Amino acid sequence: MSTAKGKKGTRNYGNGSIYPKPNGKGFIGEIFVVINGEKKRKKVSGKTKTDVRIKLRELQNNAEAGLLDTKPEEKGIVFYDFAIDFIERRAKFKGIEKTSETRDTYSLKKMGDFANLYIQDMSEELIERFFLENITISQSYINKIFQLMNRVFNEAIRKQIISENPMRWLEKPKSAKPTKIIRALTVSEEQRLLEVLKNEDILYAPQMLLSLFTGCRMGEVNALEVRDFDPKNKLLRIRKTVSEDNGGVTIHYHTKTYHNRDLSLSDDVADFLSKCIGEKEDGFIFLSSAGTIVSTSQVNTEFKKALEKYDILDNTLDGDVTCHSCRHTYATRFLESGSGVKVLQSLLGHSEIKITLGVYCDVQDSFKQAQLDTSNKYLENNNLSII
Template identity: 30%
Template sequence: MATIKLYTKKDGTKAYMFNVYLGKHPITGKPMRTTKRGFKSEKQARLALSKIELDIADGKYTEIEKEKPKKTFEQIYWSWYEEYKTTVKESTLLKTERTFRNHILPAFGDKYIDEIKPLEVQEQMNKWHTKLVRSREVMNYTGSVFDYAMRFELINSNPTKLIRKPVHKKQVEEDKDLNFYDKDELKEFLRVAESMANERAFIFFRLLAFTGIRKGEALALRWSDVNFSGKVLTINKAVSRREKGLYIQTPKTASSIRRISMDDKTLDYLKKFKIDTESVDDDLIFRTDTGGILSQSKSRKWLIVIQDEIDKQREKPMKRITTHGFRHTHASLLFESGASLKEVQFRLGHSEIQTTMDIYTHISKSAKEKLAEKFNEFVDF
């Protein structure tokens, strides 16, 4: 008769296990035994043992075991994938597919899922940590497949729960702290941008700097989203990417859906741009020559061209910021004008106030550094 034993797992916690004789193999005639472990209580272990002993007595257990093929990690992944794809947007699904294809399946795909041990997972975690900034996220996705296998009783425990996930040390990057223009820098940038032949690029950066919207939100705007008489801009969608290409989707969070006020001058520029491009309300404001969705990389090219032109007109090169930096620029000007954190949070569409506070911290740090420079220039001794 099988005995239920208490044992200590590698993580130091206690659990119950048993080893039971199943009878002779129907083909080889060799004795068959199975070990079941990971039960949280003796009662759980006893119930599982009773079920197996009942199946043995009824002659069922041998057939069950014989007809139950082993599954690889990749086989379980595809079952998990069918369930997962119904819970996320296409853009998120595409990123997840790439993560599994590029990292997880090459590491675990061909291995039987019930034979993957914690030590093997830990070694893989350590490898990813040295190569990937998002190593913890990759391992979390790996764990979700093991969780799925546990739900269907294919394995007794999730090995990713027993490992340590190294943490990347945060480094303060100067570029991140300075990724915005002050009032004078923005004025110079827009002056040069307006003087160049690309009206679409000038309007794009003007809109980002004076509304703080994300570039994906800007590229999804239609003229019907601009209420010229009410001076309001409606944000309710964004450009994203899936396997088939670019498409427009609803934002990921409810807080991204918002209506924000606009200044008169930006509205005047938009009115002129609408006339110049012979647009109708249904058209995208920023579109390809054929009326399609512009790639988000297009703004990077516009930005480099304008920044290069500015440098030609200056003795000292101008600070370089990213397209996303215009969102920080808008936040900076809002804080400078006296706006509260909650007001900035709503205008930028942040779901968490902490995100707004992080931007404020970076902007404040840079402002303090510049204040010290101004003081030194004034005192001059």
């Protein structure tokens, strides 16, 4: 079976083409027809290729007979079809990265049958009911779906398909699913972990150690190349990150928040990184045994194995511990040392200081008490008292 150039799994039928929907449920057909002397692309969808092929022929016949409706709002446009077209065009013409396109497509898939309604029929009440019926999905997915729907409706307004956004006054719902809080390691937990990482055979231990002592995201660590390290000046340039996409990994030539940064390393960390590089002159510093780029999930799997095998965690404490806890731990120790939060924001590459304040300001109780004692002593020395 031949496929159309540029789109895998696409087959031409006359002037049209048919390809599977991204969610695997049914097919989409595209055809160019002439309406009032103007060539326009039309889309149809169906459960089978035969259904779509028939609809394409009907479109072509109606166009040739001058019967094709030039006002789609009178018959309605399916939200899913319009959204897919919008996502594809946005990725193509605005240079949106593949991961963003995939994320939007997956968010559309999570909408299920609701996405098969006509855009014109999607009222505020229906949308609110949809979110209430799906209130148990994660807050992250609620946010993604909410944002996607808003963008699609605004595009529909721009194309004069609808006159106003039905979500204009709708507040983003809060998920009923409990949010997992990633916590930092305590000092004693970190001490036990360091002992294990330094002396036991733990896969990806170097990446875990580097994150613990630089605060880098694991995707940033796995994206490091030899050229990113300046041993003479002990500088580490953070310019890239690794993300996971459809079971594979992708290198992005920017960080998660698009805030590139240079980290000044201590002598110990610089020496450690030099040993990791060894005789390499270029390429990625950290690769799998198969020579492939390492993903965050791969590191996280080994990290959790080590935590369990060597009984590192204090299970009486709340919060989840993942390899991202290495970054939290770095930030927590930084604050406990008395260093400033504004400097920490820069080191972590946060776009706004409220992120640093909101996520990384957990400190150990012993540190809090020590700081409180210092404050009380200062008041006492200056004869400042309540009585």
